Amino acid sequence: MSRYSRHIILSEIGQEGQDKLSNAKVLVIGAGGLGCPILQYLAAAGIGTLGIVDFDVVETSNLQRQVLFGTSSLGQNKAEAAKKRLADLNDTISINTYPEKLTHSNAIDLFNQYDIIIDGTDNFETRYLVNDACIITNKPLVFGAIYKFEGQVSVFNYQNGPSYRCLFPTPPEAGTAPNCSEIGVLGVLPGIIGCMQANETLKIILELGDTLSGKLLCYNALTLQNSILKVKRSQEIIDSVLKDKENFNKQQVDFNCEITPIVISIEEILLKESIQFIDIREPHEQPKVDTLPVTYIPLSELENNIDKIDKTKDKAIFCQSGIRSKRAVTLLQELNVTNCFSVKEGAVEIIEINNRHCEEGTTEVISPK
Amino acid sequence: MQIDIKYFGQIAEVTQQKEESLEFSGTLVSELLDILYNKYTLLKDKDFQVAQNQELVSIEAKVTGTEIALLPPFAGG
Known part of the structure; x- marks a missing residue:
């Protein structure tokens, strides 16, 4: 197949590696600034099954960075609009859309249908929900987050490594950490961070190189300084998520914010x-x-x-x-x-x-x- | 002991610099933080984790390294 010839001629990938990509099932949460480049490169790379979760619609202010969309996508659901573009980019893969909110009640069933979960969300509530559902379903999580000119990338819950909660145990109080729509973001930044997430995902599937499991990469677009910080797994924290496994689907989104010191x-x-x-x-x-x-x-x-x-x-x-x-x-x-x-x-x-x-x-x- | 401190994201906005060097004579990370809380009053309202020599540590850890980083969580995507 000539579509993937530039992958296949790499001795590290070959036909065997390309087959791994076609057999892989990857779920992307959020088709926004991070989700767009992630989806674009994973679809082009030939990931056999891509799932897209996003309840939101495309707005004009998204077009500065959410490169899968154009003026013709305005007002459309993001998961559906992304699928339209990706199906044209690669018509040999399956794309499943979930134009709904990720919740405690739908996350587990959804995650169970995929091999790898990618976090491209824009709020802490969903980030902690994604992390906890990955722990419960034992799925690797490719994490990315951005703030103005800076980004963080990591791989969680992979090969006995740490989870997001091992790094940041509890969500910040509501309103203390603003998102892109409130404070702005350099358009190319989610492009860079999203591509790093796509790269980590491909490495996991192809079993190539070293992933960011146990490490948090901090990138600064203004200084081009990269810092890689080591993160340890906390079995205690992971066990406390697993302990609530049976009740997980009954939890409200703000459940994890409950323990705040008075x-x-x-x-x-x-x-x-x-x-x-x-x-x-x-x-x-x-x-x-x-x-x-x-x-x-x-x-x-x-x-x-x-x-x-x-x-x-x-x-x-x-x-x-x-x-x-x-x-x-x-x-x-x-x-x-x-x-x-x-x-x-x-x-x-x-x-x-x-x-x-x-x-x-x-x-x-x-x-x- | 001379400590180099790096600030990320919102923390760098509170301190209005990306890094600085401090002379520190205490023992624990928490004591170093107390100096910073005193210096930057808005720091108290921020969530962050501390890395020492590129490794996340608890605030009860002893200061053994010369490089400390204050790392806030990012929500954006």
Whole structure:
């Protein structure tokens, strides 16, 4: 077949490799900035079965980077419009379109029909859904994400490697990380990152070279600096996704956002009665808050010292800046310790505010134990 | 110890630079972060992971390397 002759004459691919591509089934989630170049090159390369999931329609502002579409595609569903172009590009492959939203209830059945899943989505909710469904169905995930002039690429859940959650365990709070439509993106960037994803996919199918499993590639289009960072697999995180396997299709999209630590100011804490103050800093960290009755448990030893935590009281957990305390509260919530609050302020401010309260006579000075 | 710190994505916008060098005398990654939280007050609102010598580490890890990177998740596609 002359269509693939430039592949077949490569000794690393040959007819055998090209047959692997024709037998492969690849599902692309999102036919947008990343999805377009991914689909274009995978269709041209002769991937035998391509699935496209996208509920959205083509808008004029997409055409700056979503190169499968033209003015004649405006208003059409993206999965359907992409199929039209790809069927012309390669009429020897099968293309399945799913013009619907990916949800917890349809993801598992869909993923089970394919060998490799590619994430070309534009929001964290769907990214975590794709990742978790890949863990449950045991499918490799080719990941790509972009921000303005920068991109990230990796391969997750492949050959016992890490998942996206091993890198970023929980989704950021809604609204803290904006997407392309809110902040803009250099049009060619998703082209570059999407092509890298297509390349990783072909390497997995052809069993060629080294994939980005266990590594996150960070690309900067302005400086052309590439950084490759190592990511370790966390069996604990993967097991916690697998534990909910049976209930996965019943979950709501925002399920995974549920465990967010409750942050509270020291002012509010001081108004409460029966509070246990827990300092989770390391023993050498200063200053000590000795005007309050404090239990000292370093974050690194928290799991083994649950017995020091008073179940009958509200827990006010603090550190140097209010960041580690959030992590501690998340950890405690995972260990089913309830009524835990992360104090917004760090130790220095806590001392100042408490002293002020004492001077005003609103709280008693308590001598340390 | 001299530490080179690299910032990515939204983090570089908060720090208004892609990299900087700091003199650090503490022990843990979290202590280094406290210095940065103090220096860049908006950093507290950002999600990110920390890499040390090109390897993701927890904030409870000891600072053993000379290169630290702050890496936020990207949503866009």
